[in-house]
Amino acid sequence: MAVTIDPIHQFELKPLVSLGHIGHQQLAFTQSALYMFAAVGVIALITVVATASRSVVPGRMQSLAEIFYEFIADTLHQATGDGGKRFMPLVFSLFMFVLILNLFGMIPYAFAVTSHLIITFGLAALVISVVVIYGVMKHGTHFFGLFVPSGVPKPLLAILVPIEIISFISRPISLSVRLFANVLAGHIAMKIFAFFVVQLLLAGAWSVLSPLPLFLTIALTALEFLVAALQAYVFATLTAIYLNDALHPGH
Amino acid sequence: MAQPNPLTTPPPGADTQLVPGHVEHAEAHSGAFPPFETSGFLSQLIWLALAFGLLYYLMDKVALPRIQAILHARAERLRADLDQAQAMKAEADAAGIAYETALRDAQGKARDIAQTTRNELAAEADAKRKALETELNAKLATAEATIRARTEAAMGNVRSIAGEAASAIVERLTGQAPDSATLDRALDATAH
Amino acid sequence: MTISTEFVAGVIAGGILGWIVDHVFGTKPWGLIVLLMLGFVAGIYNVMRVSGFAGTRPGRGDGQEP
Secondary structure, eight states: OOOOOOSSGGGOOOEEEEEEEETTEEEEEEHHHHHHHHHHHHHHIIIIITTTTOOSSOOHHHHHHHHHHHHHHHHHHHHHGGGGGGGHHHHHHHHHHHHHHHHHHHSTTOOOGGGSHHHHHHHHHHHHHHHHHHHHHHHGGGGGGGGSOTTOOHHHHHHHHHHHHHHHHHHHHHHHHHHHHHHHHHHHHHHHHHHHHHHHHTSGGGGGGTHHHHHHHHHHHHHHHHHHHHHHHHHHHHHHHHHHHHHSOOO | OOSOOGGGSOOTTHHHHHSTTOTHHHHHHSSSOGGGOGGGHHHHHHHHHHHHHHHHHHIIIIIHHHHHHHHHHHHHHHHHHHHHHHHHHHHHHHHHHHHHHHHHHHHHHHHHHHHHHHHHHHHHHHHHHHHHHHHHHHHHHHHHHHHHHHHHHHHHHHHHHHHHHHHHHHHHHHSSOOOHHHHHHHHHHHHO | OHHHHHHHHHHHHHHHHHHHHHHHHOOTTHHHHHHHHHHHHHHHHHHHHHTTOSOOOTTOOOSOOO
């Protein structure tokens, strides 16, 4: 029984084409990058190729693209009102990108790009940069009124303003950590339970118990599909809510 | 979670198989928890930026305007279709009303004609009946008169036969014919 | 997991800010201590806001966060 549990190995980056080093940083075209471009390709297939005919009565793929569009447009509108329309490409791209990458991760033996903190943090940092840059460009210093709660006595502000600032900075962190942790934990759990199935099958008489973790693995896989879609939705919704701050900072 | 796990160490040469000639990468990978492996951060961020930039460009310039146009066109089409349906419905309603009016008129006219015809026919029948009745009455009267005349004639004959018979009987009995005056008196007496 | 993430993120943000402050102003380790505490409070504040116990930001329809 040389089966060893290794739930971490699946998250390793595998350089496909190495491009050398910059200091400690290793530059390479990894499988992660390949998956990212594949995701872009799939999204383009759904939203660009399938809509090429511009038919009024949509085909299956085109109606899929339309459903996603209307879903995100609704979410964005709910969070930001009419002013949020300009952020539609950003929120739509983020949602589709995260959704497709999460679903890619559900394919057996495939690599879950969103299980890497740097990727989710990159996306979250993009969101928060857009919020700050757009907020300052649109509202100037008034944007920083976001950090000053109204109706609070002056002395309390000395404590509350730093807390508000930290709370604001914690947003990209919670946004990225939430997605990363969900995907990572889900994949590790699936791997471990699936490993139990193998382990029990090889354990002689105990193999009669192997259906138990098998059912758990199946249930967990179904749950992970749900999490994959839900986390993409949460990412898009929170992005929309944060963008609302850039559009309408506190009065 | 981030502690090095001896089991996670990739089999030696796992990377070298994929990228011959870059043996040193295997060492850079080993030990740390892969998602926190900082040596790949820069390259991952670069690829992320390229992929997401491409995606954003595609969505912003191609996909979203197109989907928006499709949805807009469909909404327009639906509105136009609805308008058309509304117009057609109004037209149909008007036609229906006109039809009903015409139908009512026709029905009224038909009723009038039927009534007139019925009246005419009734009058005609009445007249015919009256004429027939008069004729029949006249025929009846003639017939009655004939019967009365015949009856009277018959009654006259009966009297004369009875007279003759009586005189013959009396003659046989008495040997002498009774005079006609007596005979008449006797006949009158029996007749009443 | 969603709610605990909010708390952890607040602490991490405080820690990062404290580390930066210490490096810039040379106040090691006081910046880290103070800002970690503030981060702790911000984390609790985040959790309260997400779960709907704390007040909303002015001019913002909170409570939409899932």
